[in-house]
Amino acid sequence: MLARRFLLGTALLVLAAPVVVTAQPAARTPGLWHRLLMRGSVVKVDPASLILCVGKADGAQAGQTLNVYRNKEHPHGPRGAPLFRRVEVGTVRIDSVIDDHFARATKVSGDVRTNDIVELRRSPG
Secondary structure (H helix, E strand, O other), rough: OOHHHHHHHHHHHHHHHHHHOOOOOOOOOHHHHHHHHHOOOOEEOOOOOOOOOOHHHHOOOOOOEEEEEEEEEEOOOOOOOOOOEEEEEEEEEEEOOOOOOOEEEEEEEEOEEEEOOEEEOOOOO
16 A cells, blocks of 8 residues: 555655746746847837847947837738738837846837837947
């Protein structure tokens, strides 16, 4: 009876361990979702400020100016798949870096919306 309980407990532990390990929050390092899908996006738009998904880990610094782009669909036709193109819709300036992943910014120009994409404006040369 004791051996049976031991085997049952071990089996439950083995089955539950991956669930417990994957359920832990990734507080210190960005996960796959952040690295591939969220990084560079406008996550919140308020009348006074914006929250961007760029932070210390991405090299964000207060005072930086970023171009803002939106993906717009360009229909290819009935036989082909739709194509998307990036359209510049404005600029923002980082006011403060919140943490490794987020920064607060102010709209400088254009029509900036949630889910738009920000990109650091590179100086020529």
